[in-house]
Amino acid sequence: MLTLYDFKSSGNGYKVRLLLHQLRQPFIYLETNILKGESRTPQFLEMNPNGKVPTLALGDGRYLAESNAILLYLAEGTGFLPSDPWQRSKVHEWLFFEQYSHEPNIATPRFWKNYLQVGEYDERELKRRQQAGRDALGVMERHLRENEFFSSQYGVADIALYAYTHKAYEGGQTLSDFPAIETWLARVRAQPGHVTMEVV
Amino acid sequence: MLTLYDFKSSGNGYKVRLLLHQLRQPFIYLETNILKGESRTPQFLEMNPNGKVPTLALGDGRYLAESNAILLYLAEGTGFLPSDPWQRSKVHEWLFFEQYSHEPNIATPRFWKNYLQVGEYDERELKRRQQAGRDALGVMERHLRENEFFSSQYGVADIALYAYTHKAYEGGQTLSDFPAIETWLARVRAQPGHVTMEVV
Numbered sequence: 040m041l042t043l044y045d046f047k048s049s050g051n052g053y054k055v056r057l058l059l060h061q062l063r064q065p066f067i068y069l070e071t072n073i074l075k076g077e078s079r080t081p082q083f084l085e086m087n088p089n090g091k092v093p094t095l096a097l098g099d100g101r102y103l104a105e106s107n108a109i110l111l112y113l114a115e116g117t118g119f120l121p122s123d124p125w126q127r128s129k130v131h132e133w134l135f136f137e138q139y140s141h142e143p144n145i146a147t148p149r150f151w152k153n154y155l156q157v158g159e160y161d162e163r164e165l166k167r168r169q170q171a172g173r174d175a176l177g178v179m180e181r182h183l184r185e186n187e188f189f190s191s192q193y194g195v196a197d198i199a200l201y202a203y204t205h206k207a208y209e210g211g212q213t214l215s216d217f218p219a220i221e222t223w224l225a226r227v228r229a230q231p232g233h234v235t236m237e238v239v
Numbered sequence: 240m241l242t243l244y245d246f247k248s249s250g251n252g253y254k255v256r257l258l259l260h261q262l263r264q265p266f267i268y269l270e271t272n273i274l275k276g277e278s279r280t281p282q283f284l285e286m287n288p289n290g291k292v293p294t295l296a297l298g299d300g301r302y303l304a305e306s307n308a309i310l311l312y313l314a315e316g317t318g319f320l321p322s323d324p325w326q327r328s329k330v331h332e333w334l335f336f337e338q339y340s341h342e343p344n345i346a347t348p349r350f351w352k353n354y355l356q357v358g359e360y361d362e363r364e365l366k367r368r369q370q371a372g373r374d375a376l377g378v379m380e381r382h383l384r385e386n387e388f389f390s391s392q393y394g395v396a397d398i399a400l401y402a403y404t405h406k407a408y409e410g411g412q413t414l415s416d417f418p419a420i421e422t423w424l425a426r427v428r429a430q431p432g433h434v435t436m437e438v439v
Contacts, residue, residue: 088378088381088382089336089340089375089378091340101325103328103329103332104332104336105331105332105335105336105339106335107331107335108328108331108332108334108335111328111331112324112328112331115324124312124315125301128303128308128311128312129303131305131307131308131311131312132303132304132305132308134308134335135305135306135307135308135334135335135338136289136304136305138335138338138339139305139338139339139342139343140289140291142339143339143343161361161363161364163361164361164364175289178288178289181288182288
């Protein structure tokens with residue numbers, strides 16, 4: 040049985056939970072409170088030396104970290120990941136875009152605003168990231184004006200980008216500026232087996 | 240013929256150049272000065288809406304961005320990427336680690352120190368990133384104490400992590416604190432077909 044070490048309000052964790060639900064794959068969920076250092080204990084670092092959730096335990100002593108690496112692992116051989124090599128490369132492109140250009144600028148401002156007090160984060164750095172976040176949403180908007188999904192059909196690239204985009208307003212973004220994204224968010228929510236972030 | 244839009248001092252670009260040289264794959268190199276906005280022109284954004292180097296043109300109207308997605312594309316079917324699914328997943332894990340935990344904390348401080356004046360970047364943010372960079376190097380060091388490479392043999396995970404690690408001192412890191420990393424850097428440099436960052 041798979042075990043997912045996760046934190047309920049983590050969008051990176053939500054990606055994995057959403058895919059597991061859509062794959063109808065049973066798993067044990069272990070809440071790991073990152074705010075209390077529970078991903079930095081010696082036991083946790085044995086599983087994932089980088090000390091982050093989500094971390095997936097396969098049950099045979101193997102562990103996999105990095106949400107998008109976990110998505111690729113779980114989706115292999117399913118309709119959530121194209122088998123065509125070029126389409127697969129374009130999925131990889133979006134997954135790296137998500138971790139480099141999107142997540143630090145959409146998710147991190149949300150984390151600061153939800154969990155930190157004013158003064159605990161740098162206001163100039165917040166503004167810089169919010170602008171970079173708008174740029175990333177602009178790249179998504181441009182793609183979604185001409186495409187239904189981030190691959191030829193709904194799959195892991197959509198799951199990865201949905202996780203924090205649908206909560207982007209919590210980090211100060213105005214999604215009504217991005218109508219194609221709003222339509223896509225509804226399209227993702229309408230997929231079979233969709234669950235919200237609160238479902239573990 | 241492949242065309243690589245790249246910027247000579249970009250470590251992300253160097254990853255792709257290094258792999259292309261080691262694959263003995265000929266390519267056209269087109270220097271794109273990101274400091275002069277050459278990756279933000281309407282023509283460039285047609286190729287890569289995210290406006291970043293490296294961007295690979297396949298020559299048939301297809302383009303691929305994101306250095307690590309390009310590495311996975313070029314390495315498919317070669318010894319630089321394991322065919323075993325689990326080993327491949329661990330390579331993905333390191334590639335996402337590189338873009339999320341390593342690059343913003345090792346490469347960005349280097350960029351600031353090399354190309355910006357004091358006052359153009361936030362000193363507190365620099366310090367925060369340098370500490371996170373040390374943490375990322377610590378994760379690598381822990382792995383390299385027991386492993387020769389980031390996969391069962393030299394490959395794209397090593398290439399991705401080598402690119403900025405070997406220049407980490409330019410961003411304020413002291414690599415002599417990480418002896419296993421220093422040994423690994425030498426091991427990477429000794430691989431057949433290795434070229435330095437200056438070779439295009």
